[in-house]
Amino acid sequence: MLFNSIHFIYFYTIVLLLYFLSPYRWRWAILLISSYYFYMSWNVNYVFLILFTTVVSYVSAIQIEKSYSNKEKKIYLIISIVASLGVLFFYKYFNFFGSFINSVLDITNQDQDVRIPYLKILLPVGISFYTFQTLSYSIDVYNGLIKTERHFGIYALYVSFFPQLVAGPIERSTRLLPQFKVKHKISLENFVIGFKWVILGYFMKLVIADRLALYVDSVYNNVYHNSGVTFVIATFLFAFQIFGDFAGYSSIAIGIARIMGFKLMTNFNRPYFASSISDFWHRWHISLSTWFRDYFYIPLGGSRVSVPRWYLNLFLTFLVSGLWHGANWTFIIWGGLHGLYIMTENFFKLKEKGKQKGIERVFRVIIIFILVDFAWIFFRANNVTEAFYIIKNIGDISSDIFVDYKVFFYGLIGLIILFINDYFIEKNKDSIILNSKLNSKVVLYFAFLVCVILSIGVFNGGQFIYFQF
Amino acid sequence: MKNSNIKYIILFISTILFVDVVDGNLLKRQFQKISSGTYGKINNSLRSNSELLILGSSRAMHHYNPNILSKNTELSCYNTGLGGYGLFYNYAILNEQVKIHSPKVVIIDLSPNVIVDDKSYTKLNMLLPYYKDYNSFQEIIRLDPKFSKLEVISNMYLYNSTLYNLFRSNFGKKVDDNNGFEPLNSKINEMNFAPFNFRNEQIDPNKLIYLKKIISICNLYNIKLIGVVSPTYLKYDSNNIIINRFKEIFYANNLEFYDYSDFFRLYKDPKYFKDQLHMNQSGAEIFSEDLSNKIMNGL
Numbered sequence: 001m002l003f004n005s006i007h008f009i010y011f012y013t014i015v016l017l018l019y020f021l022s023p024y025r026w027r028w029a030i031l032l033i034s035s036y037y038f039y040m041s042w043n044v045n046y047v048f049l050i051l052f053t054t055v056v057s058y059v060s061a062i063q064i065e066k067s068y069s070n071k072e073k074k075i076y077l078i079i080s081i082v083a084s085l086g087v088l089f090f091y092k093y094f095n096f097f098g099s100f101i102n103s104v105l106d107i108t109n110q111d112q113d114v115r116i117p118y119l120k121i122l123l124p125v126g127i128s129f130y131t132f133q134t135l136s137y138s139i140d141v142y143n144g145l146i147k148t149e150r151h152f153g154i155y156a157l158y159v160s161f162f163p164q165l166v167a168g169p170i171e172r173s174t175r176l177l178p179q180f181k182v183k184h185k186i187s188l189e190n191f192v193i194g195f196k197w198v199i200l201g202y203f204m205k206l207v208i209a210d211r212l213a214l215y216v217d218s219v220y221n222n223v224y225h226n227s228g229v230t231f232v233i234a235t236f237l238f239a240f241q242i243f244g245d246f247a248g249y250s251s252i253a254i255g256i257a258r259i260m261g262f263k264l265m266t267n268f269n270r271p272y273f274a275s276s277i278s279d280f281w282h283r284w285h286i287s288l289s290t291w292f293r294d295y296f297y298i299p300l301g302g303s304r305v306s307v308p309r310w311y312l313n314l315f316l317t318f319l320v321s322g323l324w325h326g327a328n329w330t331f332i333i334w335g336g337l338h339g340l341y342i343m344t345e346n347f348f349k350l351k352e353k354g355k356q357k358g359i360e361r362v363f364r365v366i367i368i369f370i371l372v373d374f375a376w377i378f379f380r381a382n383n384v385t386e387a388f389y390i391i392k393n394i395g396d397i398s399s400d401i402f403v404d405y406k407v408f409f410y411g412l413i414g415l416i417i418l419f420i421n422d423y424f425i426e427k428n429k430d431s432i433i434l435n436s437k438l439n440s441k442v443v444l445y446f447a448f449l450v451c452v453i454l455s456i457g458v459f460n461g462g463q464f465i466y467f468q469f
Numbered sequence: 470m471k472n473s474n475i476k477y478i479i480l481f482i483s484t485i486l487f488v489d490v491v492d493g494n495l496l497k498r499q500f501q502k503i504s505s506g507t508y509g510k511i512n513n514s515l516r517s518n519s520e521l522l523i524l525g526s527s528r529a530m531h532h533y534n535p536n537i538l539s540k541n542t543e544l545s546c547y548n549t550g551l552g553g554y555g556l557f558y559n560y561a562i563l564n565e566q567v568k569i570h571s572p573k574v575v576i577i578d579l580s581p582n583v584i585v586d587d588k589s590y591t592k593l594n595m596l597l598p599y600y601k602d603y604n605s606f607q608e609i610i611r612l613d614p615k616f617s618k619l620e621v622i623s624n625m626y627l628y629n630s631t632l633y634n635l636f637r638s639n640f641g642k643k644v645d646d647n648n649g650f651e652p653l654n655s656k657i658n659e660m661n662f663a664p665f666n667f668r669n670e671q672i673d674p675n676k677l678i679y680l681k682k683i684i685s686i687c688n689l690y691n692i693k694l695i696g697v698v699s700p701t702y703l704k705y706d707s708n709n710i711i712i713n714r715f716k717e718i719f720y721a722n723n724l725e726f727y728d729y730s731d732f733f734r735l736y737k738d739p740k741y742f743k744d745q746l747h748m749n750q751s752g753a754e755i756f757s758e759d760l761s762n763k764i765m766n767g768l
Contacts, residue, residue, distance in 0.1 A: 409633045440480065443481045443484070454625035455625045456632060457629065460591070
């Protein structure tokens with residue numbers, strides 16, 4: 001069930017009514033059943049995986065808290081991590097690593113009978129997201145940051161809460177779990193804020209992402225029939241397609257949760273206004289970058305180590321973050337590129353010092369955009385060979401340009417509105433656009449966005465890109 | 470709830486409703502004026518008062534030259550064929566046509582893909598601008614499994630993504646409609662195609678129903694209906710069950726049916742084709758000439 005489907009509108013309306021009309025003590029059950037129904041609408045069988053991960057992390061956490069010795073605590077933590085990551089590895093990475101090992105065996109002329117079989121498995125939607133959520137819970141319990149949740153239903157709801165189940169934001173137990181125990185009343189403030197996020201999210205998904213996808217997909221899925229300027233245009237548009245797609249999903253998730261009274265973390269902060277790579281990662285997929293910071297980079301030693309080791313920590317963090325996105329070398333190279341960018345930035349001390357203004361900031365923003373957009377080539381390309389073909393041919397200006405005036409026409413309208421919207425929020429951080437205040441201008445602006453969505457949104461577009469991760 | 474908040478909620482809803490009504494009416498008026506592109510073709514097809522009407526998909530659109538057919542049969546002719554739109558669309562056009570004017574002859578281009586291809590369902594939502602004004606379009610749009618009545622509440626949604634068509638129609642180059650015929654110019658350059666075999670494809674029962682509905686309309690209004698399989702570059706399987714099914718249906722209703730799929734076999738020359746399924750202008754002219762003579766003899 002996609003957020004951009006009629007099915008979801010019916011589903012959410014029913015959930016909302018049931019949620020607010022039912023007594024407080026039943027609400028967790030209503031949300032849990034709704035979340036499992038939401039998840040099962042993709043594939044009924046995969047509900048057992050989420051249930052398995054939930055049970056293992058729930059029991060392990062209780063055992064961690066009960067244990068007196070650190071050694072015992074560590075054993076239960078390892079059980080939880082291995083179980084969660086094991087499921088993730090099997091479904092997401094088994095074939096990838098299997099084919100890699102087979103290639104190595106081929107090169108070294110090993111016996112042909114010794115090969116890892118290719119398994120026909122479908123990647124369960126959202127597995128990377130809920131796995132990371134259970135991992136953070138187990139680690140937080142181990143570190144004593146949070147008490148274990150004894151109520152299994154509420155814990156299961158934390159793992160499967162439908163607004164953020166399949167594509168984040170990846171919430172922390174310390175933030176989300178306590179919210180399930182609060183009696184949320186129908187509140188106009190929550191409704192106004194939530195509705196604003198939802199409208200912005202749908203605008204980004206339907207007007208920007210799904211429109212630009214029509215051009216980007218036709219170029220990136222036929223790379224050998226295109227070249228030069230066409231690649232430049234498609235790569236430029238992909239930067240906004242993926243932003244619209246993912247930030248749009250996050251906005252809708254934040255909005256629908258907020259209407260029910262739940263506050264999810266902001267996942268995007270106008271990333272293309274970033275003036276350095278580290279600034280970009282403070283603005284792009286914030287819930288994932290902070291997760292990697294807290295549960296991977298810092299345990300590796302973070303920056304409190306020797307300089308070479310610090311660089312290695314940075315690089316490894318981005319490399320693994322790339323792998324998190326998908327079992328493909330393209331994602332690993334994408335992560336590696338960002339690792340190299342950030343190492344270079346730190347080495348030459350290129351991070352912004354103080355607040356730049358005027359032309360210097362514009363120049364930095366453009367350079368960062370170009371670097372980020374270059375890395376997107378690997379992220380979007382179907383495989384490494386095609387990515388390098390694009391890079392090799394991107395400078396060929398002699399070839400024909402693939403033009404789709406309809407996409408350019410509607411895409412330009414959407415991008416202009418997006419730019420004005422984001423520029424306004426960037427300038428006024430406590431912008432009225434996303435808070436609970438209302439005035440005539442804001443109301444008319446959101447009514448205008450609804451009209452734009454209805455008039456030029458793409459309603460038969462595809463899935464959200466991040467569902468595949 | 471504060472009064473000011475109620476005021477803003479009312480402002481929000483009334484603005485959308487107001488824009489929806491005004492914009493919807495404005496778009497509707499402008500939309501009917503579009504004379505180029507897909508919507509221009511549909512508008513012209515709905516307005517056509519020709520005596521000879523061509524129905525079909527892209528193969529009809531590129532294969533039947535109305536000027537040649539008109540010259541030889543002495544009947545005014547319009548080609549309503551549209552790429553990607555098959556029997557459902559053909560039915561809607563014909564059903565709306567007979568409400569204002571009955572053509573004397575209708576030629577329907579048939580090929581196995583029009584009855585098995587399921588893309589025609591997903592394209593039905595492109596016809597939403599005609600939903601409220603034409604019952605036949607309403608009927609076929611509802612065939613789309615993804616269709617929901619919620620979609621047609623908003624006028625803006627009905628005309629979704631038509632702004633560009635309006636813009637191009639008003640400011641772009643005017644396209645000569647050619648009575649609906651869109652000739653293709655290039656030649657096929659690949660030689661080794663596998664033969665067509667639709668034996669394993671399932672016939673879509675819905676499409677069969679709509680073919681029969683087209684036949685019923687023609688019977689009701691005394692319209693001479695002719696079924697034609699226009700030429701293809703490669704031969705269909707000789708035992709093609711779908712073509713045989715077409716023949717059965719047409720012969721059972723005492724209707725003429727011409728299978729031209731093998732028409733250019735003797736030439737063994739790819740110069741008449743743009744691709745496997747579509748003839749280019751040269752092929753279309755020879756075919757139209759031959760077909761019009763055949764029709765002339767039968768009139």
